[in-house]
Amino acid sequence: MKILFVVSEVEDLAKTGGLADVAKSLPIALKALGHDVRIVKPYYKQLADKFKLPNLTDEQHLQAGDKEYRFNIKGLELETVPVYCIDYPEYFHRAGLYSDGYEAFGDNAERFAFFSKAALQAAVAIDFQPDVVHCNDWHTALCPYFIKRDQSGFFARTHTLLTIHNGAYQGVHRFADISFLRPHGELAAQIDTHGNLNFLKTGIQFADKINAVSPNYARELLTPLGSHSLYHEFQHRANDVSGILNGCDYQQWDPATDPHLPANYTGESLPGKGLCKQALQKEVGLPEKPDVPLIGMLCRLTEQKGFGYLLPVLNQLLQHNVQLLVIGTGDPVISDVLQFNAAQFPDKLVFRNDFSTRMAHLLEAGSDFFLMPSLFEPCGLNQMYSLAYGTIPIVRAVGGLRDTVLDLQTLPEQATGFMFEAPDSSALLNCVRRAMLFYYEYPEHFKQMQKRAMRQKFTWYDAALNYQALYQHCQPMDN
Numbered sequence: 367m368k369i370l371f372v373v374s375e376v377e378d379l380a381k382t383g384g385l386a387d388v389a390k391s392l393p394i395a396l397k398a399l400g401h402d403v404r405i406v407k408p409y410y411k412q413l414a415d416k417f418k419l420p421n422l423t424d425e426q427h428l429q430a431g432d433k434e435y436r437f438n439i440k441g442l443e444l445e446t447v448p449v450y451c452i453d454y455p456e457y458f459h460r461a462g463l464y465s466d467g468y469e470a471f472g473d474n475a476e477r478f479a480f481f482s483k484a485a486l487q488a489a490v491a492i493d494f495q496p497d498v499v500h501c502n503d504w505h506t507a508l509c510p511y512f513i514k515r516d517q518s519g520f521f522a523r524t525h526t527l528l529t530i531h532n533g534a535y536q537g538v539h540r541f542a543d544i545s546f547l548r549p550h551g552e553l554a555a556q557i558d559t560h561g562n563l564n565f566l567k568t569g570i571q572f573a574d575k576i577n578a579v580s581p582n583y584a585r586e587l588l589t590p591l592g593s594h595s596l597y598h599e600f601q602h603r604a605n606d607v608s609g610i611l612n613g614c615d616y617q618q619w620d621p622a623t624d625p626h627l628p629a630n631y632t633g634e635s636l637p638g639k640g641l642c643k644q645a646l647q648k649e650v651g652l653p654e655k656p657d658v659p660l661i662g663m664l665c666r667l668t669e670q671k672g673f674g675y676l677l678p679v680l681n682q683l684l685q686h687n688v689q690l691l692v693i694g695t696g697d698p699v700i701s702d703v704l705q706f707n708a709a710q711f712p713d714k715l716v717f718r719n720d721f722s723t724r725m726a727h728l729l730e731a732g733s734d735f736f737l738m739p740s741l742f743e744p745c746g747l748n749q750m751y752s753l754a755y756g757t758i759p760i761v762r763a764v765g766g767l768r769d770t771v772l773d774l775q776t777l778p779e780q781a782t783g784f785m786f787e788a789p790d791s792s793a794l795l796n797c798v799r800r801a802m803l804f805y806y807e808y809p810e811h812f813k814q815m816q817k818r819a820m821r822q823k824f825t826w827y828d829a830a831l832n833y834q835a836l837y838q839h840c841q842p843m844d845n
């Protein structure tokens with residue numbers, strides 16, 4: 367099959383979160399199954415600073431109303447997968463991908479409406495007639511609409527899949543302000559009573575199929591509580607909504623070969639993990655105590671990750687004989703509270719306002735537990751990385767976390783972690799206490815759990831097989 371994978375960020379090229387991990391690993395896995403898959407993404411400053419790429423075609427022209435956009439298509443290969451980058455410096459040559467670090471860019475609607483259209487034009491320019499356009503999240507959710515309305519015939523046999531990595535971000539913007547879409551008066555039918563166009567909602571309406579990044583999140587999207595206020599839209603498309611669990615890139619996340627670690631280790635030989643713990647404690651300035659449980663947390667600092675009920679009990683949690691290391695960037699209110707608590711408990715809590723791949727790997731290897739108390743979690747990748755590193759996840763039973771972690775209480779013989787249900791502080795605190803008790807009182811069982819965790823496998827090969835089946839499902843009956 368010919369697959370055009372349209373996405374905002376890709377690991378190794380430009381990244382803010384888990385979307386990038388998927389956008390690298392899935393196309394590579396699909397290519398390995400024999401498909402002709404091409405990625406299209408913006409030529410962000412992050413990427414342009416790293417690679418000065420050549421233009422692959424003549425300058426492109428895109429007319430939207432009375433404005434003419436002139437852009438270039440640059441190219442590179444990411445482990446055999448061709449990547450086409452839309453070069454339009456006015457929109458993409460900025461310090462951040464979506465914001466200046468404090469506020470979202472005011473013209474994000476223009477930027478991503480343009481990108482979605484330009485990505486399709488790139489397919490025409492390189493003469494790649496896709497069987498499927500696979501778009502991802504709100505940034506590219508207008509692609510199905512543009513394809514359905516395309517008059518050229520180029521996409522007459524193209525079908526569309528919209529993957530939802532995070533339904534909370536929907537791209538809601540005042541339609542009247544999006545000059546790029548002015549020629550598309552028909553979108554006015556999508557506008558809400560406040561005059562807003564919701565990109566994700568438009569994608570849900572026009573895509574041939576919609577999938578979430580885990581089966582459980584797909585089920586949640588079909589409920590009033592889990593639908594991010596898009597209950598009716600998801601219900602309306604219920605027969606076309608499914609879930610495919612993300613994979614873990616075990617080449618990149620293998621403690622036996624990980625070049626970021628001071629010592630490598632396997633499930634059969636765990637001493638290297640102790641050395642990683644010591645190195646991590648030393649690096650961040652925590653007391654080098656091998657027997658005190660070290661809980662790591664690494665994520666974007668946002669409500670989604672459960673800070674709303676974690677921060678109020680930090681003080682109580684840190685009364686225990688425990689160490690907590692939090693690494694992340696994002697909401698300055700969350701980072702202020704973390705900073706404040708770290709100053710109160712310098713021997714127990716360290717907060718690093720940092721985005722570092724090396725530290726992500728060291729934290730995964732050196733921690734005993736990985737805390738992921740998410741309010742919602744479409745799939746979650748870090749709990750999979752934790753399992754691979756024998757770092758026991760403490761998670762809330764939500765989204766993909768429920769699909770990937772088995773709790774001690776429910777399944778003692780197969781358990782790989784600790785899970786709590788209610789999104790509140792006391793449930794979280796009880797769960798962490800349960801995990802600490804297990805660590806202190808049953809060290810041998812804890813080790814068994816680590817080994818079991820390391821044997822779990824969530825491969826991109828399996829995910830790619832599921833996507834392949836879904837793409838086939840997007841095709842018309844006569845194909």
Ligand SMILES: Nc1ncnc2c1ncn2[C@@H]1O[C@H](COP(=O)(O)OP(=O)(O)O[C@H]2O[C@H](CO)[C@@H](O)[C@H](O)[C@H]2O)[C@@H](O)[C@H]1O
Pocket residue numbers: 382383384385387388531532579612664665666693694695720721722723726743744745746747748749766
């Ligand atoms: N400070 C930091 N330094 C270095 N690396 C950092 C970092 N903060 C985060 N990362 C990295 O970013 C990625 C985060 O991935 P997640 O899936 O856990 O969350 P995210 O919410 O971004 O993704 C969304 O999309 C993915 C992909 O579908 C879903 O799994 C998820 O549930 C959904 O919320 C991981 O690779 C992690 O190591």
